[in-house]
Amino acid sequence: MTDEHFLDVKDLRIHFPTDDGLVKSVDGLSFHLERGKTLGIVGESGSGKSVTSLGILGLHKGGHAKISGEIWLDGEELVSASLDHVRSLRGKKMAMIFQDPLSSMHPYYSVGDQIVEAYRVHNKVTKQVARKHAIDMLDRVGIPQPERRFDSYPHEFSGGMRQRAMIAMALVNNPDLLIADEPTTALDVTVQAQILDLMRDLQRDFNAALIIITHDLGVVAELSDDILVMYGGKAIEYGTGADIFERPEHPYTWGLLGSMPRLDREPTERLLPIKGSPPSLINVPSGCAFHPRCAFEPRTHGKGKSEVPELIESEGGHLVRCHLTRDERRAIWETEIKPNLEATL
């Protein structure tokens, strides 16, 4: 592994004690990211993807969560850092774009004022200078007539415009790390395409590291260099976009690909869903968390039920957490999965 990554998360664990038991939302997660690169984190509800992003921003600090592991951002360790210090980094060093801009912006303040506030927290400038900067930002993210729109309130914006304003607010301090949690889920498909284009352009201009968290494999494929697939609080597959989409090795990733109807291929007769539903994080299944839903569990000779598989390198940085051997997985993908995904009517 190269010496130092811009963002390096090592064995991150975020556990929440509840009356019903310990919820292991994130359980031993490691990944890294460089400036100018994009990491996509994919998973279903309860897989721990959003908790991870909030954890990096330090938003679980001071609460009930038990956090361990290391988060290195540009040479600084954040898990052990004080709350005040992490707070001073938020906005300036790292920023977040949330899913629903209507509930993450303050309804009583104008959009412009909220951007100005974010800017003045980190920059000692007059209101006029900050206002000018905020208008520039609104212009950058493609809001028409930014001078006039500066004084509008969030409810006066459409969904796409609000998400643009949200992005302007996140980028106003030129952060090095940008985390987008389901940034386009609440948007219509034509507006989603606009926002994805915008994020791609801005990331290139600002040379920021971007983490995009979503359940939509299409969105991930559009933006990501690397992809991390999460299940039950753990990474189950981690690799480049080509690794995940062209030679996936984990049965869960196969299941996700088989569950999606696709517009770029001839329609298949039937979708190939994963049986059952995502696990409860209080009663995570023994052994491999995916084993109750896995069609290939019988081929692990009982190991699936009893042993937690390790995340092991398959080839060239492509990591997989599965009891099946690499050759078994590749054979299954080539002979049993891939032909079915591409089967035509």
Added chain:
Amino acid sequence: MSEALLSVDGLQKHFPVTKGLLKRQVGAVKAVDGISFEVRKGETLGVVGESGCGKTTTGRLITRLIEPTGGKIVFEGRDISHMSQGKLRPLRRDVQMIFQDPYSSLNPRHTVGAIVGAPFRIQGVQTEHGVKRAVQDILALVGLNPEHYNRYPHEFSGGQRQRIGIARTLALKPKLIVADEPVSALDVSIQAQVVNLLEDLQNELDLTYVVIAHDLSVVRHISDRVAVMYLGKIVELADQKDLYKSPMHPYTNALLSAVPIPDVKGRQGRERIRLQGDVPSPLNPPPACRFHTRCWKAQEICKQVEPPLVELATGHEVACHFPENAPAKGDAPAEAGATA
């Protein structure tokens, strides 16, 4: 071609916008503004569009949960557009609805048995071996454990709750099921389970579906024919294969090219159409062709004359002055005449 189970002609729904103490009407949201289509027995008609295009209102109109402002809805030969609630009651057996959100569409204080059994009680239907037995049969049919008869909705996962909702619609063996975003609240792996279930039930019980959704890939998978809506109008209506292979309306083209594809190979090469701006407000829609404000092909005529929905190829209706992929003039009407 099989006969029409439901046909809709010039359907309109305008919601009044009122102002002031006297509730003076100052305008109207033209949620659905003159649409015509038919649903044939045994088919699945998909309705797609972005938010505010009127697709949900359309679903609520054809189930007569709301009354249309204008136009006609004919179900099995009977005009139901302005039928009274009392007269509609027997019809409710034949037309059922699946809702989007499996969390808010099930009463949390009722057991599954009560929820799925409610249609029998309301309609006063006598079952051979009692309601409980009938409900348990339906639960088994949708893939739930019949033993869970006495459980409450909160004990089930999202996908299972959607199955409960489906079981409820099936209770009275309806002829037409309107599903409004049946899978959009579910996780990807669960979506596929529910889509497959809907297809299996259709084959087994000979159902007719109207599926309303914003997800173009789900609609393509499940539908026989697809209607694309924009601001209260149908802009294109065609067989699923024709619509996705050779879309004629610029809006359909834009929608299809905006869908992110889960593949890294084609990401650079794919040709993209990027629409500018958002969907205009249905309170004050653009005149003539409603899409002209965002359309890259728009010309003067689009701002002045509203394009009618016409059949340009067999079974392929489009409302556009400058359609794409259109067959050469001359052969379309002949073909249309031959099938009629």
